[in-house]
Amino acid sequence: MASKKWVAMLLAGGQGSRLGELTSDLAKPAVPFGGKYRIIDFTLSNCTHSGIDTVGVLTQYQPHILNSYVGNGRPWDLDRNYGGVALLPPYKDKDGGEWYKGTANAVYQNFHYIDTYDPEYVLVISGDHIYKMDYNKMLAAHIAKGAHATVAVIEVPWDEAHRFGIMNTDDTDQIIEFDEKPKNPKNNLASMGVYLFNWKHLKKYLTEDEKDIGSSNDFGKDIMPKMLNDGANLQAYRFNDYWKDVGTVESLWEAHMDMLEEPTVFELEDPNWQIYAGNANHPPQYISEEADVTQSLVNEGCMVSGTVVHSVLSYNVQVGSGSIIKDSVIMPNVKIGKNVTIEKAIIGSDTVIEDGAVIGAHKTGITLIGENQIISSTYAKS
Amino acid sequence: MSNVLGVINLVNERPILKELTHHRCLASVPFGGRYRMIDFTMSNFMNVCVSKVAIFTKDKYRSVMDHLGSGKEWDLDHRSQGLFILPPIHPDEQIKGDIQQFFDHLEFFKRATADTVIIAPGHHISKIDFNEVVQEHENSGADITVLYKNYDGEAVQKPIYHQCTLDSRGEVLDIELYTSPATGDHVCLETYVIRKQLLIDLIKKCVENEEYDFLKDAVKANLKSLQVQGYEFAGHMPFIHSLSTYHKSNMEFLNPDIINDYFYNSWDVFTKVKHEAPAKYAISSKVSNSLIANGCFIEGTVENSIIFRGVKVKKGAVVRNSIIMQKGDIEEGVHIDHVITDKQVIITKEQTITARQQPTVIKKGEVV
Numbered sequence: 001m002a003s004k005k006w007v008a009m010l011l012a013g014g015q016g017s018r019l020g021e022l023t024s025d026l027a028k029p030a031v032p033f034g035g036k037y038r039i040i041d042f043t044l045s046n047c048t049h050s051g052i053d054t055v056g057v058l059t060q061y062q063p064h065i066l067n068s069y070v071g072n073g074r075p076w077d078l079d080r081n082y083g084g085v086a087l088l089p090p091y092k093d094k095d096g097g098e099w100y101k102g103t104a105n106a107v108y109q110n111f112h113y114i115d116t117y118d119p120e121y122v123l124v125i126s127g128d129h130i131y132k133m134d135y136n137k138m139l140a141a142h143i144a145k146g147a148h149a150t151v152a153v154i155e156v157p158w159d160e161a162h163r164f165g166i167m168n169t170d171d172t173d174q175i176i177e178f179d180e181k182p183k184n185p186k187n188n189l190a191s192m193g194v195y196l197f198n199w200k201h202l203k204k205y206l207t208e209d210e211k212d213i214g215s216s217n218d219f220g221k222d223i224m225p226k227m228l229n230d231g232a233n234l235q236a237y238r239f240n241d242y243w244k245d246v247g248t249v250e251s252l253w254e255a256h257m258d259m260l261e262e263p264t265v266f267e268l269e270d271p272n273w274q275i276y277a278g279n280a281n282h283p284p285q286y287i288s289e290e291a292d293v294t295q296s297l298v299n300e301g302c303m304v305s306g307t308v309v310h311s312v313l314s315y316n317v318q319v320g321s322g323s324i325i326k327d328s329v330i331m332p333n334v335k336i337g338k339n340v341t342i343e344k345a346i347i348g349s350d351t352v353i354e355d356g357a358v359i360g361a362h363k364t365g366i367t368l369i370g371e372n373q374i375i376s377s378t379y380a381k382s
Numbered sequence: 383m384s385n386v387l388g389v390i391n392l393v394n395e396r397p398i399l400k401e402l403t404h405h406r407c408l409a410s411v412p413f414g415g416r417y418r419m420i421d422f423t424m425s426n427f428m429n430v431c432v433s434k435v436a437i438f439t440k441d442k443y444r445s446v447m448d449h450l451g452s453g454k455e456w457d458l459d460h461r462s463q464g465l466f467i468l469p470p471i472h473p474d475e476q477i478k479g480d481i482q483q484f485f486d487h488l489e490f491f492k493r494a495t496a497d498t499v500i501i502a503p504g505h506h507i508s509k510i511d512f513n514e515v516v517q518e519h520e521n522s523g524a525d526i527t528v529l530y531k532n533y534d535g536e537a538v539q540k541p542i543y544h545q546c547t548l549d550s551r552g553e554v555l556d557i558e559l560y561t562s563p564a565t566g567d568h569v570c571l572e573t574y575v576i577r578k579q580l581l582i583d584l585i586k587k588c589v590e591n592e593e594y595d596f597l598k599d600a601v602k603a604n605l606k607s608l609q610v611q612g613y614e615f616a617g618h619m620p621f622i623h624s625l626s627t628y629h630k631s632n633m634e635f636l637n638p639d640i641i642n643d644y645f646y647n648s649w650d651v652f653t654k655v656k657h658e659a660p661a662k663y664a665i666s667s668k669v670s671n672s673l674i675a676n677g678c679f680i681e682g683t684v685e686n687s688i689i690f691r692g693v694k695v696k697k698g699a700v701v702r703n704s705i706i707m708q709k710g711d712i713e714e715g716v717h718i719d720h721v722i723t724d725k726q727v728i729i730t731k732e733q734t735i736t737a738r739q740q741p742t743v744i745k746k747g748e749v750v
Contacts, residue, residue: 035660036676074454075657268659269677269692280655281455283645284415284673284688286638294667299660300416300676301645303638312660 003118004083006139007199008052009107010043012127013060013100018248021370022348027059028247029127030066032331032349034259034268035299035314037277038069039246040127044076044085045275050135052123054083056113058106060099063089075278088113102217108206119199124219126193130255130266131243132273138196138237148201148232149224151175152194154243164190165220167236175234178225189236192243195219201232242266253346253366256312256329260295268297282315290321306336320355328360331371345369386516387496387578388432390423390504391596393440393480394572398542398623401743402724403442409504410445411628412707412725414635415673415688418449419505421653424456427500429649430512434463436490437504438483443469446504455652466490479594484585491582499581501596502573507631508619509648510573515613519575524611526580526601528554529573532614533563535621536630542623544570544597546612554610557602571615572597580608618643629722629741632688632705636671658691666697682712690725699729705741724748 016028023031029040040057047055055078057070072078073085088110090099100106107114107124114122121142123135133152142150153167161182167189168177179185205223209215215222228234242265246252258265268275282301287293292307301315306323313319313330320338329346336342337355345360347353348371356377360367369375390409397403402411409420420437427435435458439446446467452458453465468487470477477483484491491499498519500512510529519527530546539562546568547556563569576584584600593599601610618640620631634640645651658677663669668683677692682699692709695701699716704723706712711728718729720737724746729735733750735742744750 075655262665269662269679274657275659276657280657281650281652283641283651284675285661286636286641287669287672287674288638289671291670293663293669295665296663297660298663298674303641308663314660 003120004054005119006052006054006121006123007083007114007117007119008047008055008123008125008135009110009114010040010047010055010057010125010127011103011106011193012040012057012066013063013106014128014247015061016128016247019252020249020368022249022252022346022368023062024370025062025065026371027062027066030069031246031252032314033130033246033252034256034275035297035312036280037275039130040066040070041076041275041277042130042132043125043127044070044073044078045273046125046131046133046135048076048078048276049273050133052135053078053080054117054119055085056088056110057085057127058100058110059087059089060106063087069278071278075276075280077276083117086113102215102222103219104206104209104215104223105217107202108210108217111203111206114199122197122199122202124195124197128247129193129243129245131192131239132241132266132270132275133194133239133243135194135196138194138239141237142196142235145174145235146233147196147235148198149227150196150235150237151224152192152196152239153189153236154192154239156188156190158185158188161185161188161190166190169236173236173238175224175228175236178220178228180221189238191220192239193220193245194239195224196237201227249346249366249368253329253344257310257327259297259312260310262295279315288321291319306338306340314349343367348373351375385496385498386430386432386512387491387494387499388427388430388435389499389501390420390427390435390437391480391501391572392443392446392504393438393477393483394503394597395440395505396542399625399628401745402625402628402722405442405746406445407439407442407504409437410443410449411505412690413507414632416675416691417651417653418446419507420446420449421651422507422509423502423504424450425649425651426502426508426510426512428456428652430500430516432500433460433496434458434466434494436466436468436487438480438487439467439469440477440483443467449654451654455654479599480596481585481588481594481600484581484596485589488582488585491578491585494578497578499576499578500574501576502571505622506571506573506619507622508615509617509644510615510619511648512575516575518613519611522552522611523609524575525577525608526604526610527575527613528557528601528610529571529613529615530568531571531616531619533565533567533569533621535563535623536627538562538621538623540623543621544572546570548612552612554605554612556605557597568612568614569621570597571619574601575613625722625743626740629705629720633686633703635673635688636686641673656691664697667695682714682716 012029016023078085166179244255285302288305299315305321306319314332322339327344331349336353343360345367351373395408458465661678664681667680675691681697682695690708702719704721715732717734723744728749
């Protein structure tokens, strides 16, 4: 078989503990997003649109839903004869086996998978970011600059830089220093968790890193600084469009609100860059005579009789008459009764909100209700 | 039930929907916000787990081929069985009738492992549970089961429907083309259940006798020699035979009871997946009593209407009692009432189009 130009390794094994109840039974990349999608759809669709036809999805934590969702990759055109999508959980061989110890170790353990395709480049991406990115442009920059590795970066506000992995660069955007969550940032270029490597070069570092018992086997913390130390040519690739890490309840909620901005900051309905999703068959949404829906995203399968303002309704959500949903994210199959008030909340899938319940109305911050709950009218979480 | 073969017969279709059936067959006319008419029969077939479906097409079948593709949305992309689109094999000749086409593709029937065949047209909007029909067919020991429905449609003065005359045991005594069905008449749904071997025998015999109409020459001509049993379908199924009945039956889908019956209280209705984003409602949007599909961006007012995928209703536009098909663009300040716009129509700024008795149809791709 011909060798592949590049292979993507998609890190999807994280527990996502900062998403609280939303990830108690679900891997973070499988968390519903934007009314129709799961978070992983954005990176998988990026791969498809960038012409990457071989994607290894590294799973570990609570993989069942994620596994069956990704399946053979059909929704993303990744059901290929040669290549396509492969789910890569940790495994055992004759020498043993172990859990993925870190991002770099997860890729290291799947050495043979990558070698099967003998690629020139390996793209390491993460399944918990919302963005539309053409990785080809990054590859073109990588090749033009003769880089050993390229890290996609995005400018973040200076006062938030301390929360990110910051790349300190020279005036040609060559990386001269890594600063993981710096107290006093010298730059505001944050790593997006998108790494492009020359496979032969990376292989050497992964093997060495594996032998180093002091290493945390992480790309950002171990591999990249080691390469830098050795004088490798590491480049920052600037990305100037929307990108958001949705690893916390706050950022997940914020990203949803971003989708509702007028004028648009992130266009989901982009004919040139559709976000593909599985389970896409639902009847059209019915908006009743009493309903009032404004500045919202509503997916198919919804039946709305109440008021929905500045909110996202996922598929098969029902909103009874007299109910008011404001600044909220309602995940799939949630049944909301009559005269319910929900403000600034995220309601997990399959939850039932009974008539008259009040959620989040008298609270600052975001109220999170988990999956499969029954919330009665007496509910008053404060 | 796994031993059933599905046949969707488009050979007898008539272009009854004027502009909408000008360039496409009836089965692929859009319906209900995101479907094509054929989706309902396809999904009803899925519910009986048919392993193999054949679509016998007559003409204007490009859209039906495009829509059904490999059949994967209906789980029909199987290795050995699955979906077969069977167009006329002598396209330059006048088609003599559906039996001609069944005969030309007789191999399809012969190869099938199923021993029971369901034949249905492609434009029925219904949730027929064929499990029950096939069960009833077997229980009654009938050679052929013919489905009928008691007429509840609008008055019509055209020879479109056949009336079934039944005896007290439900056996069919006569089937006759007639012009003015009255409420309660047993209207033949041109939907049949038949043993495969009998079907093959009838097809061969008809062709030998140079007879080519399945209903007339295979069913009606054998009412005495075969046991032909009637089966009443009592569920919801609009009688669509004109633009106004098409419009009206779409509007029936604004009734939550009908929505529940079709989409939530029974098996799913599948259609081609297009991956549009959820519908987006702007701050200025005002939507009531409407079906909205994904990919829409609503900034204006929409009332009592059916809006298909990827439609834009701009600020100040008012859409009432209308059907806007895929990728329609309703610009600022437009007022439309009782209008059906086919796919990719643009209604330019400040236009007013209102109709009363008959809905006004705007042809596919037109800019008005």
